[in-house]
Amino acid sequence: MHTRSLGAHGPAVSEIGFGAWAIGGGWGDQNDETSLKALNQAIDRGVNFIDTAAGYGDGHSERLIAKALKNRSESVFVATKTPPADGPWPPSPYCRWQDRYSAAYLRDNVHQRLNNLGTDRIDLLQLHTWTRAWNDDPQPLLVLRQMREEGKIGLIGVSTPEQDQSCVIQLMRDGLVDVVQVIFNLFEQEPAAQILPVAAETGTGVIVRVSLDEGALAGKYSGEHSFPDDDFRTRYFEGDRMQRTVDRVEKIRADLKAFGLQDQYSPADVALKFVLARPEVSTVIAGMRSVAQVDQNTRTSQLKDLPDDLLIQLRRHQWHRGVWYSGK
Incomplete structure (x- = not known):
């Protein structure tokens, strides 16, 4: 497993x-x-970065991670997230930070994160979403900075709202965040315009999420695939979205075949390697819920980089499809 620096102030992470x-x-x-078997297998395979959040099962994910790490001697960097108080997601331009991320709320929520993770210091605390409306008065981030000085937090980050990922550019340039978490994949390539270059300019760590487009870029679904009612992807791929996505994944397969690499790289490998081709990226968090998924995703780090001419060809798969999370 190869490692990269989590920005100018972070450790080397897988x-x-x-x-x-x-x-x-x-x-x-x-x-x-x-889940515990998957976590242990990932650590066995060299993964030393885990990303979770308060909202992942109301802290259940955090508690499972704490249980797994209790029996491990390895140093594992854990990032978690605090959501805003009740209100629209992502926060609207009319939301006040005082109502969504007040100092009292942040302190109470971070205390819950510490308890769930069984630690007295969170390696990386990220605000789970944000709005550009707060950029000129970013008090929630100043509260986190104070908590860092108190020793409760290591690094500070923001996970981008899907509708306005570039809102973090000002935060990076103002030195308010150590890390940003962004959506970047074969379909969503817009972060290459400014977010990634500014991250390099400012020494900000970059965590990439949704690199496999919620599993679709792994190439394992048919156009008729459906998910259980308790799986959020039922809404994400509602209507004709799955068929439209599969049609585009097939074009990516065709590119791989045209370069004669279909036997060396799986579609998931290509999706992950495309993201990792950017040196600004610190780590790509792939969802893993089984030992098989851990083995598939971690093997990618052992493969050769994709050829430059293939990477250029793959850029054509950028897809301006709007924001599916909002139910469009």
Whole structure:
């Protein structure tokens, strides 16, 4: 497993990280024993970065991670997230930070994160979403800075709202965040315009999420595939979205075949390697809920980089499809 620096102020982390949403819930049935086996297998395979959140099963994901790490001697960097108080997601331009991320709320929520993770210091605390409306008065981030000075937090980060990922550019340039978490994949390539270059300019760490487009870029679904009612992907791929996505994944397969690489790289490998081709990226958090998924995702780090001419060809798969999370 190759490692990269988590920005100018962070440690060396595995370039493939463990995305821990599914083990908390929200992706259909999940057995805790299976989740713990996946976590342990990931650490065995060299993964030393785990990303979780309060909202992943109301802290269940965090508690499972704490249980797994209790029996491990390895140093594992754990990032978690605090959501805003009740209100629209992502926050609207009319939301006040005082109502969504007040100092009292942040302190109470971070205390819950510490308890769930069984630690007295969070390696990386990220605000789970944001709005550009707060950029000129970013008091929540100043509260986190104070908590860092108190020793409760290591690094500070923001996970981008899907509708306005570039809102973090000002935060990076103002030195308010150590890390940003962004959506970047073969379909969503817009972060290459400014977010990634500014991250390099400012020494900000970059965590990439949704690199496999919620599993679709792994090439394992047909156009008729459906998910259980308790799996959020039922809404994400509602209507004709799955068929439209599969049609585009087939074009990516065709590119791989045209370069004669279809036997060396799986579609998932290509999706992950495309993201890792950017040196600004610190780690790619792939969702892992089973030993098989851990083995598939971690093997990518051992493969050769994709040829430059293929990377250029793959850029054509950028897809301006709007924001599916909002139910369009």
